[in-house]
Amino acid sequence: MGKYIINGGKKLCGTVDIQGSKNSAVAILIATLVTDGDTVISNLPDITDVDNCLKILSYYGCRIWRESPTCVKINTDDIRNRAMPCNLIKKIRASSYLMGALLSRFGYCELPESGGCNFGARPVDMHINAMISLGATLRSGGKSLECRSGLTGNTVVFPSKTVGGTINAIIAAVKAKGTTVIVNAAREPHIKDLSLYLNSCGAEIYGAGSDRIVIYGKNKLTGSLHTLDYDMIEAGTYMIYGLVTEGKIYCRNAPIGEMQSFFSTLKNFGASITVCNSSVKTEGKHLKACDVITEPFPGFPTDLQPLITVLSGVSEGQGTISETIFSSRFGYATELQKSGLRFDLSERKLTVTGISGYRPGVMSATDLRGGAALIAAALNAGGRSEILNADYIRRGYSDIEKKLSQLGADIEYQP
Ligand code: EPZ
Secondary structure: OEEEEEOOOOOOOOEOOOEEEEHHHHHHHHHHHHOOOOEEEEEEEOOOOHHHHHHHHHHOOOOOEEEEEEEEEEOOOOOOOOOOHHHHHHHHHHHHHHHHHHHHHHHHOOOOOOOOOOOOOOOOHHHHHHHHHHOEEEEEOOEEEEEEOOEOOOOOEOOOHHHHHHHHHHHHHHHEEOOOEEOOOOHHHHHHHHHHHHHHHEEEOOOEEEEEEEEEEEOOOOEEEEEEEHHHHHHHHHHHHHHOOOOEEEEEEOOHHHOOOHHHHHHHHOOEEEEEEEEEEEEOOEEEOOOOEEOOOOOEOHHHHHHHHHHHHOOEEEEEEEEOOOOOOOOHHHHHOOOOOOEEEEEEEEEOOOOOOOOOOOEEHHHHOHHHHHHHHHHHOEEEEEEEEOOOOOOOOOHHHHHHOOOOOOEEEOO
């Protein structure tokens, strides 16, 4: 699983080029399965979740040309339905989108036993109910979905916000017969990005990014060229790296419009935000911890919850971090305790008491964003730290050791 060795205590300064959005990439890659012909995707992040998505597409018969680490061409003319590749499916959460894609294309799919970060239960009941709303039937004792006569447009109502469920419903509905209305849709930016791609293939999707999406089903979609949106979570991560090292990092191409809730939280801590051209920088010393609550977009993103916890840990006073999206997303805090984090945890609320600085330690990443948070503590700590299970982090952050080294960090990856 590899490890990072970090000699921290250095100010990070300079410019980092923000990658294409991981969560856009995995949704759009799976969505190519409902299109015909060639799709070219650029601004692709060079991360292992993308590699695993491409392996899944190849397994189903897609022909793939990796033009560069950030550009891929996919042809779907020879795809065929097959038994789920369990070993690949378990590696990523986005494999759940195969439900919508395979049902749309072949009228049948086994229920994917998707993977993804371990935040407690991650059911797909709302995904399945969306497919049933569109005419699919559960078969084989609930282990597969079938719709041999093809999906039919309908109203899909989500009882609570689900990003993946919304994505799955869009992928399933774009070629369903008739009109689909998705009610209480998630509004995350990568849902808009997915809809931009599918509309460029001939789909007719309206309202993506709002909580009501209307889709007029089409008979055929043809692959297209698409440049991915930038990754707001990676940008937020590097902004936190700048603050915990009291440095100055410009995040070039950060999707500023999507990050307003995160920016206002940093300002509440006392940090300044400066936008110049297509870059954003934050600076601040002697920050004061405040209360943070994660919410569905456009609220504070749950994926930056571990990072704001690390910042709280070295800010003055006491702050709370309330996690409202996932049932247990604080696994990283116990690891951070090895580096000096002081916290109390009750239910889904972490109360953090600020310390002057982290101490070096050996910590194990428990998931993607939790691992990125451990790096933040190690960058702040003066001395040698090790971050084990580093491959979790490489799932979602491209070239992280190279980017951090260019900012002045002393970091090495050992396989
Ligand atoms: C997506 O996960 C992202 N993953 C996550 O990012 C992100 O944290 C999450 O959305 C919330 O923004 C990808 O886009 C690949 P949900 P997803 O469905 O789709 C419950 C990262 O670090 N739920 O919005 O799985 C669920 O358990 C990753 O990039 C059901 O109960 O999130 C959770 O409590 C981590 N039944 C809540 O809803 C369902 O059928 C929100 O989950 C589906 C979800």
